[in-house]
Amino acid sequence: MSLDSESFAVLFLSGDLMFASRVRAAAERAGYEFRLATSLPETSDDGVRYVVLDLSTRSTLVPTIVEGTAQQCPNAELIAYGPHVQINRLSAAREAGVPRVLTRGQFDQMLGGLFVHQ
Numbered sequence: 273m274s275l276d277s278e279s280f281a282v283l284f285l286s287g288d289l290m291f292a293s294r295v296r297a298a299a300e301r302a303g304y305e306f307r308l309a310t311s312l313p314e315t316s317d318d319g320v321r322y323v324v325l326d327l328s329t330r331s332t333l334v335p336t337i338v339e340g341t342a343q344q345c346p347n348a349e350l351i352a353y354g355p356h357v358q359i360n361r362l363s364a365a366r367e368a369g370v371p372r373v374l375t376r377g378q379f380d381q382m383l384g385g386l387f388v389h390q
Contacts, residue, residue, distance in 0.1 A: 279319040281305040282387055283345065285312070285333060286326030287317075293304035294383060296326065302387035312344045322387055325370070327354030327361040334361070338369040351386075352377035 282299035284307065286292055296306040300302075304321065311333065313321070323341050325333060331354070341350045349372070352365040356375040365373045374382070 274283075278340070279305070280321045281307050281317075282317050282322045283307045283309060283317075283320045283348070284326070285309055285322045285330045286324075287329035291326070294380070296382045297385055299387055301384075304387055312340045314344075316344055316346065318345075320348045323348045323350045325335065325350070325352040325365070327352055327358060328376070331361045331364070334364050334368050334370075345349060351379070365383055 278370065280303070282304045284295050286328055287310070292308050296308075299306040310330065313320075323337075323345050325337055331378070334352070337352070338350065341348055350370055351372045351374065352370045353374040353376050354365070356377060360390070362373055362375070379390045
């Protein structure tokens with residue numbers, strides 16, 4: 273697979289279609305393809321540069337997300353976010369080894385400059 277910037281993508285694992293439009297805009301502004309999904313791809317995808325997990329709608333993925341991302345999206349940075357009041361979900365993501373866990377407010381605030389070419 274060619275690793276030109278046209279093939280790079282942000283994979284957004286969420287069921288929140290309203291917020292997905294904000295993430296899409298940020299991804300596309302940074303030059304990334306945007307993909308909304310309910311789970312990781314079934315086959316390896318070297319073009320995915322960011323996997324963003326919405327803990328409020330896809331927290332069931334937490335136990336397998338770190339290993340799954342490493343296997344299916346080996347070039348991706350994994351980020352999880354959720355409402356600040358869902359302390360257990362944020363903690364579970366940290367305990368599972370997600371390298372970057374943010375509150376929804378933090379994620380939203382950083383969204384404009386979050387996706388940079390690696």
